[in-house]
Amino acid sequence: MSKLRDMTHRRKRAHTKMVALQSPVYKAFLDMEAATFGDGALTKMHKELIAVGISVVINCESCMQWHIEQAAKAGADQKQLLEAIEVGIEMGGGPATAHARFALEVMADVFGDA
Numbered sequence: 001m002s003k004l005r006d007m008t009h010r011r012k013r014a015h016t017k018m019v020a021l022q023s024p025v026y027k028a029f030l031d032m033e034a035a036t037f038g039d040g041a042l043t044k045m046h047k048e049l050i051a052v053g054i055s056v057v058i059n060c061e062s063c064m065q066w067h068i069e070q071a072a073k074a075g076a077d078q079k080q081l082l083e084a085i086e087v088g089i090e091m092g093g094g095p096a097t098a099h100a101r102f103a104l105e106v107m108a109d110v111f112g113d114a
Contacts, residue, residue, distance in 0.1 A: 004109050007065055037070070045074035049084040052103065059099040068106045078111050083097025 018026040018051035037047050055063035068081060076084075085103045089096045 001014050004065060004106060007062055011062060011066070021044060043074070045071055045076050045080075048074055049076055052081060052084040053088035053091065056085055056096050056099050056103055057092035059095070064099075064103045065106045068103060069110060072110045078107060081107055 005011060012014050037044050037051075042050075048067050051067040052064065052071055055067055071084070081103075085107075088103075089100050092099065
């Protein structure tokens with residue numbers, strides 16, 4: 001899973017750099033992210049599961065990794081994550097089944113290979 005470790009390292013490094021550069025756009029994005037993913041009518045976990053499905057459809061590997069990890073931290077289990085991935089597959093059709101392969105790799109990393 002070195003690809004996943006590398007993605008995490010690059011994401012953290014870029015985040016630190018953007019914060020250090022005091023990017024007003026990045027700060028606004030982080031504020032929007034905090035407002036979006038906070039508990040409301042939907043829990044953070046449910047919002048993260050929605051983001052997992054969207055990430056599969058748009059084939060954003062970094063997004064899949066981040067939102068699967070965040071959903072798991074918020075209490076999502078493997079079955080819930082799998083169903084979110086399956087929603088993405090249905091919404092994205094055939095190409096999304098290929099994208100979902102990466103999401104399954106991230107799940108194996110988060111929960112262990114089952």
